[in-house]
Amino acid sequence: MKPEIRDKYEVVIGIECHVQLATKSKLFCSCDNDSREAEPNTNVCEVCFGMPGTLPVLNKRAVELAMRLGKALNYEYPEKLHTKFDRKNYFYPDSPKGYQITQFDEPIVGEGFVEFPLEGRTVRIGITRAHLEGDAGKLTHPEGKDYSLVDLNRAETPLVEIVSEPDMRTPAEAKGYAQELYNLVRYAGVSQANLYYGNMRFDVNVSVRLKGAKELGTRTETKNLNSFKAIERTVEYETRRQIVLVEHGDRVRQETRGWNDAKQQTYPMRSKEDADEYRYFPEPDLPPLVIPRAMAAAQGHFDFLPADLRVLLAKVGISPRDAEVLVGEPELARVWYEAHKLEPKHARFVFTWLAGPEIKLREDHGPESQLTPRILNQVAAMAAAGQLSSTNAKELLGLLRAHAADPSKLASERGLMQESNEGELAKIVEQVMADHPQAVADYRAGNQRAFGALVGASMKATKGKGNPPLINQLLKDRLG
Numbered sequence: 001m002k003p004e005i006r007d008k009y010e011v012v013i014g015i016e017c018h019v020q021l022a023t024k025s026k027l028f029c030s031c032d033n034d035s036r037e038a039e040p041n042t043n044v045c046e047v048c049f050g051m052p053g054t055l056p057v058l059n060k061r062a063v064e065l066a067m068r069l070g071k072a073l074n075y076e077y078p079e080k081l082h083t084k085f086d087r088k089n090y091f092y093p094d095s096p097k098g099y100q101i102t103q104f105d106e107p108i109v110g111e112g113f114v115e116f117p118l119e120g121r122t123v124r125i126g127i128t129r130a131h132l133e134g135d136a137g138k139l140t141h142p143e144g145k146d147y148s149l150v151d152l153n154r155a156e157t158p159l160v161e162i163v164s165e166p167d168m169r170t171p172a173e174a175k176g177y178a179q180e181l182y183n184l185v186r187y188a189g190v191s192q193a194n195l196y197y198g199n200m201r202f203d204v205n206v207s208v209r210l211k212g213a214k215e216l217g218t219r220t221e222t223k224n225l226n227s228f229k230a231i232e233r234t235v236e237y238e239t240r241r242q243i244v245l246v247e248h249g250d251r252v253r254q255e256t257r258g259w260n261d262a263k264q265q266t267y268p269m270r271s272k273e274d275a276d277e278y279r280y281f282p283e284p285d286l287p288p289l290v291i292p293r294a295m296a297a298a299q300g301h302f303d304f305l306p307a308d309l310r311v312l313l314a315k316v317g318i319s320p321r322d323a324e325v326l327v328g329e330p331e332l333a334r335v336w337y338e339a340h341k342l343e344p345k346h347a348r349f350v351f352t353w354l355a356g357p358e359i360k361l362r363e364d365h366g367p368e369s370q371l372t373p374r375i376l377n378q379v380a381a382m383a384a385a386g387q388l389s390s391t392n393a394k395e396l397l398g399l400l401r402a403h404a405a406d407p408s409k410l411a412s413e414r415g416l417m418q419e420s421n422e423g424e425l426a427k428i429v430e431q432v433m434a435d436h437p438q439a440v441a442d443y444r445a446g447n448q449r450a451f452g453a454l455v456g457a458s459m460k461a462t463k464g465k466g467n468p469p470l471i472n473q474l475l476k477d478r479l480g
């Protein structure tokens with residue numbers, strides 16, 4: 001597409017995100033919330049199966065986690081929050097009840113916002129609302145068969161749906177927003193947030209309009225994306241497709257679309273031109289809830305959220321770009337945070353380890369590590385005191401990661417300590433000078449290279465364990 005055509009249009013993006021909450025049991029019954037290992041239709045009971053005459057019992061933990069997420073989304077809870085459940089009526093085989101229990105006009109989370117850094121600026125995306133609802137079952141359509149299969153293990157697992165304002169304008173902003181939600185739900189600890197298992201699923205609404213237009217264009221909604229790349233690509237693809245339509249004098253149809261990852265294309269699923277008639281009404285089987293502010297506040301204590309971590313990292317001189325490497329790893333971020341709290345002066349050293357070799361080691365060997373914030377700080381202190389070269393510090397940390405041990409003892413045992421005992425090194429340096437009278441004379445006669453030879457000989461005499469800056473200093477003092 002010619003840039004001058006592309007530039008006539010503004011892209012508008014709003015995202016709905018379904019987050020599966022990390023409760024033990026489902027939203028309205030005591031069935032396990034996690035069916036990953038279960039055979040189809042084994043993790044079900046008469047409630048989530050939707051048998052007539054059964055009654056839902058609301059999972060208190062789901063309500064607490066939803067409020068915790070609300071705090072992370074910067075929702076200001078009112079003195080008393082009135083929230084209730086509603087029936088959304090629809091007929092589809094993934095929901096045997098014939099309706100979904102969700103929230104319509106009194107959601108558990110109201111207006112908030114999400115902020116994240118992008119290309120040197122801060123992007124703020126409005127949150128319209130977030131509500132609690134039960135998930136549907138899973139349908140599969142076997143290749144070449146004339147039937148579909150229903151698995152209700154997932155039915156009534158607890159979801160929060162986070163609805164954003166149509167505030168995003170570029171593929172990068174859409175991707176950044178989704179990534180920040182991913183960060184937030186993990187920092188807040190409200191979800192397993194496993195994208196592969198569909199713990200977070202994104203619906204991406206895209207429309208285009210001529211720049212300067214007041215009205216929003218007609219949107220398409222591409223459903224059930226579970227990767228950030230797919231979100232970015234969906235926005236790019238829909239933008240292009242819609243601009244081409246408009247440029248040809250056609251109109252964009254309001255519809256639900258899917259994403260074909262193999263073809264890197266969206267495809268139409270169903271029209272949304274006739275407004276869906278869900279006949280919402282208050283759920284008669286669940287009482288409304290009135291939540292005092294103090295109760296919501298009690299769920300919203302965080303040592304730190306991504307934004308707090310970014311501030312701390314910037315304070316110790318980590319660039320925004322590097323900071324995101326650690327921000328994207330909540331478990332390592334926690335280790336850094338604790339180490340920094342114990343000993344701020346080693347923050348950069350600890351960061352360099354965690355955001356570098358540690359991430360690589362996790363990929364290769366798994367997340368298990370014996371490195372505690374205390375041990376990291378101890379090794380940092382040894383490096384700062386000149387007892388460890390940076391290479392040896394890394395080697396020591398690798399060893400300590402696999403087996404807990406006393407850092408100084410292990411470093412001595414493994415011969416990783418740098419000789420920084422000034423008295424010892426002075427003796428060695430003096431011996432080297434006595435053994436190399438020609439080099440000493442050459443240096444005193446102005447030959448700088450002779451100095452290097454003396455440093456080299458001293459390092460060799462310490463078997464490579466001498467602290468180089470200290471050896472330099474001792475030689476200089478003696479050569480005059």
Ligand code: ADP
Nearest residue numbers: 012013014015164165166205206207216217219
């Ligand atoms: P529905 O459930 O019908 O999709 P919601 O109100 O739950 O409706 O969600 C609509 C989502 O689409 C929100 O994230 C909103 O910001 C976004 N949106 C609404 N209108 C537009 C538009 N014209 N272009 C892009 N996004 C839009």
Ligand code: MG
Nearest residue numbers: 016203205221
């Ligand atoms: Mg929607």
Ligand code: ZN
Nearest residue numbers: 029031045048
């Ligand atoms: Zn059940």
